[in-house]
Amino acid sequence: MTFSDFASPETKAAGAAPSSLEVVHAFDDFMRAFESFKEVNDERLAEIEQRLSPDPVTSEKLARLDDALDRQQRLLDDLALKGRRPALEAAGAPARLVTREHKAAFDAYVRRGEVSSLKGLESKALVAGTDAQGGYLVPEETEREIGRKLAEVSPIRAIASVQQVTSSVFRKPFATEGFASGWAAETAARAQSATPALDELAFPAMELFAMPAATQTLLDDAAVDLDQWIAQEVETAFAEQESVAFVTGDGVTRPQGFLTPDKVANASWSWGSIGYVATGAAGAFAASNPSDRLLDLVYALRSGYRRNAHFVMNRRTQATVRKLKDADGRYLWEPPATAGAEATLMGFPLVEAEAMPDVAADAHAIAFGDFRRGYLVVDRIGVRTLRDPFTSKPYVLFYTTKRVGGGVQDFDAIKTLRFSAS
Template sequence: MTVHVPTDSKNRKLETLDLKSALPPLEDKAAGPGDPAVSAAMGDLSRAFEAFKETNDARLAEIEGRASGDVLTEEKLARIDAALDTARTRLDRLTLDGRRPLLGASAPVVRDAAAAEHKAAFDLYVRAGESAGLKRLEEKALSAGSGPDGGYLVPATVEGNVLTRLANLSPIRALATVRVISGGQYKRAVSVRDAVSGWVAEAAPRPQTDAPALSELSFPAMELYAMPAATQTLLDDAIVDIDSWLADEVETAFAEQESTAFVTGNGVSRPRGFLSYDTVANAAWVPGKLGTVATGSAGAFPASNPADVLLDLVYALRAAYRQNASFVMNRRLQSTIRKLKDADGNYLWQPPLAADRSATLLGFPIAEAEAMPDAGTGSLSVAFGDFRRGYLVVDRAGLRVLRDPYSAKPYVLFYTTKRVGGGVQDFDAIKLLSFG
């Protein structure tokens, strides 16, 4: 992508920022960290960030000298910022493509005879609608509740492929703890009050102390579905890897739904997102609520020393949680934070050091979740914490597919369902920044 941006407010010359000069066109082949396209994308991102810093420094100098920034410089900064997002998106896509199996590639070797039999039977069911093999397998396993009305369980290799790709696309799933359950609900006990102890003199009385208090948290698995379609001609084509095709079709649909639910879901027919829980000022934090740190300015960062509130948010989290903590925000707020500097003039936001790494803020990785709200009065637009300890995702074992060749001729529909739940499991492990 080539971006033309004005560089001089006096002569209004245009500077050309070429973000594709070193990049070959995208191909369907997988790209790994050592691929030339990935290396070029990393260099492109680095050059874009250097141009961003130079332009933002010029903007800040203009504000200091004239009490207002030049319009052309503001426009140039906005365009470079958009180009920076584009470069990062391209790098993410190349990295993700490197993890995907090629369409039409040879099927992986299945060493387990039962798994191989299941895979072959499922492939025949998807291509031709022949379910006798799957019925025979389910009779052997004494399973119930499946069949033409309920669909059939996909092979474990396909299910694992879909869940792996969801972790790559869904930012909260990638950060959180994931549990696979066999029932419809996951329960765990948590301590809401520690045992009381104290020092005592040799001959002093020893009164009884309070015992620890336990509370039970419940995480039900809700149903998530997708219904991709394919022509019978595609299914008859022996070169097409049906497993990869099905995973490709459902991964994006599932990931988008999950990403939103894990952030803002209300817990009704979907997982409960961490922003749906009650909040309290972090100084008065109590179990069962998430602590917040206020910016002190409605809908924005404070005008003076805006980076200080981010430091306050970081140190609102206990040291044991900070070791594996991450920031979570959307790309628009990340664009605003890119302009912030510390007291020494260093930018708080830094680009990733490698293709498979995240950008960092104050040294902590940033997860980009589009479901996070924009900055507004009282909004909770930035989360920071150890999400592996703080948030739990539960997956009901099994991914079910029902083949429907009748409803949308000439297409064959594949009604695909999985059950997933989620919620906060440690309320002290996540802190929120309140813009108020």
């Protein structure tokens, strides 16, 4: 098996929905690439042991195989995503009259700018929907499709909790001091329970926008499903913005990311901060037993959180971790067991999030935790589209907005690995 076998996997992703045979072949290619990667990495480690440094040719070959492995993983993810993507509305499927009316009215608005039908429908629904107030609500099935696609391609949203709201701020109370509890005999007196101290977390919904453009020829083509076109056009833009905000957002004009709160050594952790474990070396893993720090990170998390925990890192950090072995010579990183599954690190699923920082001095490049309990995504119901045929003639712009918030809801459920001496 040579590197050329894995050099151009993207060509297999072209076309319509993938067949099961195509997915199987792609998965087989991925596994062969991983076996080749392990062979070359073992060769590199042997050279380091014998000569204290690897042969440059071996290092270059390993880097190429590592890139090929990343491409094969992306191809598998794309094929799995296409396989899960149904049509927006099945042919002949029953639909409620109001939904059909809204879809038809929205189609007329998108294609020709007609607003009278939409105004009537949204007035009946007690929704203020005029151009001056930000556009019109997209049909329900289009909103659901946008949300479903975001859940598949936005890495943090896929593993976090998601709460739909109708207000601009979602407030979640929590007890800073729990109820008094204890043991007592059947007839013994019970002490009066203390009143718990309550506080609340606020998650404001920020405006996320995308502005796809279309030609009038596209809008005039009756064969084009404009609902699906809008959903597909805004999917990537929304997912890219969310992916960054949910990791490093400042909480001012965008959601607060899980790396934004203060980070302290896990031994000094307190509510409101994120605990970290240090690697023992600035900008790198420790020279001896580097995998021990990953083990420390895993067990920095309480057992109740570990059951549903994920590792989160970007692809460059994953390339570094992929080379690590345990004391018995087994690789810590394992490829997905089946097509569409996730790779694992030390037995825990690994999520690739490009917004995570690279390995560098004092960088928190790896996160580990139960993100379902630790991070909350808030979606305000309603996606709006404003048709703009004037700004970029001859193109028609569709200013599409969605309100999204987010932040840490359990500060004990997420830990990070800091690449520092302490």
